[in-house]
Amino acid sequence: MTARVIDGVALSARIREEVALRAAALTAQGVRPGLAVILVGIDPASQVYVRNKVAACEKAGLHSVMEQYPATMTQQELLERVHALNADPAIHGILVQLPLPKHMDPHQVIEAIAAQKDVDGFHVSNAGLLMTGKPLFRPCTPYGVMKMLEAENVPLRGAVAVIIGASNIVGKPMALLLQSAGATVTICNSKTRDLAWHTRHADIVVVATGRPRMVDGSMLKPGAVVIDVGINRTAEGKLCGDVDYESAREVASAITPVPGGVGPMTIAMLLVNTIEAAERTLAARQH
Ligand code: GUN
Numbered sequence: 001m002t003a004r005v006i007d008g009v010a011l012s013a014r015i016r017e018e019v020a021l022r023a024a025a026l027t028a029q030g031v032r033p034g035l036a037v038i039l040v041g042i043d044p045a046s047q048v049y050v051r052n053k054v055a056a057c058e059k060a061g062l063h064s065v066m067e068q069y070p071a072t073m074t075q076q077e078l079l080e081r082v083h084a085l086n087a088d089p090a091i092h093g094i095l096v097q098l099p100l101p102k103h104m105d106p107h108q109v110i111e112a113i114a115a116q117k118d119v120d121g122f123h124v125s126n127a128g129l130l131m132t133g134k135p136l137f138r139p140c141t142p143y144g145v146m147k148m149l150e151a152e153n154v155p156l157r158g159a160v161a162v163i164i165g166a167s168n169i170v171g172k173p174m175a176l177l178l179q180s181a182g183a184t185v186t187i188c189n190s191k192t193r194d195l196a197w198h199t200r201h202a203d204i205v206v207v208a209t210g211r212p213r214m215v216d217g218s219m220l221k222p223g224a225v226v227i228d229v230g231i232n233r234t235a236e237g238k239l240c241g242d243v244d245y246e247s248a249r250e251v252a253s254a255i256t257p258v259p260g261g262v263g264p265m266t267i268a269m270l271l272v273n274t275i276e277a278a279e280r281t282l283a284a285r286q287h
Pocket of ligand 1: 120
């Protein structure tokens, strides 16, 4: 079997077209959706991600502001910028790119973002709403994965899903979203004994570990759907995922490529979350 390739570029382009229509409708009603992205430091990967996020906003007709600060910025200075953006009516979404420099506490910074503007869905209040089944913002990467599974008509009710990686950004919210959709979910981590036993029982495998090619075809059940959240650079400078694509595609029924899989979906869902934040502002104004 050779797996169907789940095309994140094409699906994200369709979602961004819908976003552009909703942005135009909001703008016509006097609310131009606005996203502020803050980057502290000069991490090269973060710089690329942030630039892509801002470019996608502009292409879809959203207002976007990119604030870049040196790694020497104090946490207090960053908190002051977040407070100013919380109070700025032109800004509906605020994203502080992670990781932050070591001298900062990411929890304190995220908690400073107004929950209604937390388009990453990382604030404890948004994490709690997701956990209790009433999400305000779904974290962008797991939200994008859910859209891919939906677009591919992957059955979720009763499916066995194994997630490798238990981060707040991907693994934990991914588990909650899949569980809400009726899947039976296992979250594995770097200490999981006999990881392959778990993955071989899974109808859906989501890999988000940051370890290049750690899951290969021998670890998969024939016909599994494989979602690769990883993005790593090989010694030769090529991009690769957390899944060994060549062997996995011979066993899986569907697989996301790297690049061109989950990455573009994360950006598309950030735009969706920003639009939703702006739509809520308009709805509140009309009441
Ligand atoms: N760093 C890696 N992924 C993300 C993300 O989705 N949001 C933010 N803010 N930082 C990240």
